[in-house]
Amino acid sequence: MDICRLSAEAALARMETGDLTARDLVQACLDRIADREDAVGAWTFLDPDLALSQADAADQRRRDGQAGPLNGIPVGIKDIIDTADQPTENGSRLCAGRRPDRDATLVTLLREAGAVIMGKCVTTEFALSAPGKTRNPHDPARTPGGSSSGSAAAVGDFMVPLAIGSQTGGSMLRPASFNGVYGLKPTFGTISRAGMSPLSRRLDHPGIFARTPEDVALAARVLMRRDPADKDMRGHAGLGEADPLTAAPRLMFVRGPAWDRGEADMQRAIEDLARGLGDVVQEAELPPVFDAALACHGMVMNGSVVQALGPYYDRDRAGLDPITADRIERGLTVTSREYLDALYQAEAMQDALAGVFDGIDAILTPAAPGQAPRDLSRTGDASFNGYWTLMGAPAASLPLLKGADGMPIGVQVVCPWGEDAKLLRICRWLSDKVGEWR
């Protein structure tokens, strides 16, 4: 197996026994990037020497018995997340050449765990919908999705085993679905956003891409740390340990309020999956309060994006991509009454969701409308993700389905608030049970 195809877990095991060095691993990833970057365009900044020097430092730490839990593992960082040693341009001309003074908290945590901050991955402009240069590694005519386009594509194309993205609508799980990788949008407030360009304090979630659920857990264990600099973090102590699954999890298949926006091959594939799992899966619909879920997410997002990006808009509207400017403009007329009404309606949905989970371990639901669209001018539809983001419950996309053209399609699995560790166990169970895409 090519070294660049190793999971982080497997690479760590080899480094632990001395069969692999961090330099070898990082060099293998750099070689893969050199081969493939022209076709994929996952990176907006990459300095091979900087990456290799971090790898050498990691190898030295291992020799010194100082190896952290991600020692020597290369990680891609979405370019809305600040790095002190690499530019952070938020995917926008307005931030061209921007060099932050300091690392985002999550980057600090990765460095403390020994990770190699490999480079900066392409984001749509300010993590909204104006695409960057990235193409889908499985078909360069197709979008990789967004906004975490480069992060998902880099992991899907074996350029790095791990990458960090973020989700406000569907910016983690849609690209995870399109690129055939695992994506975790953890419980709201479990990973610090300090040092990340904001869209919405109510909705922004950093997340993790990897090619195995175990690698997601490895990174989550490092990143889920309370940070006073992010005022919206809850008292989450960390990923925690989930009890091993002694029996099959009890799953509920939910089509959800976005179902009609799905494509026929996706709908068929996930219905087949649910049916194929037999007694483990029951079917249900969400309570009526969720009828307003898509509108509510849109209102909260528009109403807060305008606050977060308004200063850029005021300063230089013409410098923004028209897609970005349009999105900000949709927020200009949102009133505080509309915003708060939507916020409190979302709370009613959260209360109702607690009832839905009664007797159930996890919800199965689509992660995206279908295969990645053959359209590089947009990043696809986030309708299957936004309302789950609004719920704040942990959600993952698993690369379990195949579309009409053989492209990956994700399955979204949602667990109750705070049950991220359990969610990752269920991901493993499901992947073993039904087999991954490919």
Place this chain on the structure above:
Amino acid sequence: MDICRLSAEAALARMETGDLTARDLVQACLDRIADREDAVGAWTFLDPDLALSQADAADQRRRDGQAGPLNGIPVGIKDIIDTADQPTENGSRLCAGRRPDRDATLVTLLREAGAVIMGKCVTTEFALSAPGKTRNPHDPARTPGGSSSGSAAAVGDFMVPLAIGSQTGGSMLRPASFNGVYGLKPTFGTISRAGMSPLSRRLDHPGIFARTPEDVALAARVLMRRDPADKDMRGHAGLGEADPLTAAPRLMFVRGPAWDRGEADMQRAIEDLARGLGDVVQEAELPPVFDAALACHGMVMNGSVVQALGPYYDRDRAGLDPITADRIERGLTVTSREYLDALYQAEAMQDALAGVFDGIDAILTPAAPGQAPRDLSRTGDASFNGYWTLMGAPAASLPLLKGADGMPIGVQVVCPWGEDAKLLRICRWLSDKVGEWR
């Protein structure tokens, strides 16, 4: 001493030794009300038989060894707080004859502690600024302040030893100042608002009026209880115990951004007080971020009031007092961007305030612009209170100053977030040191 003039603490001590019954106490308060209500107008609902039957039940509990910490103590309840056995009309024609199904959480807690729910105290319409019938008990030509008009006047006029009010701008501490009583607006999220008519989830604080700091503490100990039905409560476990003051508290006199709205006699009186306390008091001004404090509070309040009261406005604008309708209308054009900007600016003030408290136990600052105005068509200016409400820090008004006409003027004391018990100790220390109004 008239029984109706006893503090709750003194009445409880007498009931404990058998020198007083709850029936005697409640009857004495009813007699005082019968004497004075025509002049003061503190009550919107009062059923003497209902009050006496609760008193008899309290006496029975005491005989049975079941007396709670407020057993037999009559408490007035602001009429925006639901009571299942008494109407709750929110001071509005639109709610005339309204009978809630159940008690507000705080009423339940009072009943569990043995209190007699004496009756419903006059509120301005929906706790905004349209006055009810209440007059200042110290001068019937003057306003009692608002919005907790009846609660403060009832305590100030010896009709009850304790009453519950609420503050979104200055609705507790302004009437406390005008009526010569102690008022506590506790730390945000320490007393449940479930069952209370909302104005702003970000700003609404239930509070306590009494004639001694010890009585305030007695009620606070009962009411500070976490309630899942109020989603904005923090993990506050209760009032807690403050360490006894082994030395004089370190105080800081702050004029604050509303100073210029103060009247000359108030300004002189509080400056004299601060000077008279000597070395215990240093002077300082708040950091520049507080320059926007009054505007910020106004924006958050207008932006959320329109959400809370919008449905009444939509249904029957003409049924509202024009003062109420006007206030709601000020919120109609608030955008989510303006609202969120103000909210996040308030957070920056909260951060800065933590620095202000460095080496300081409490802030001394005005509680109101001066004596209660001779104007029954309005309830006075809340500028000295609103920005402290926005901070969420615990604040009390102490009846320590006297105005040009001999009317009471309060001193506001503010402690760091969560230090409510310490605040009440400092109130006692200050009252002992300088002597109360009268």
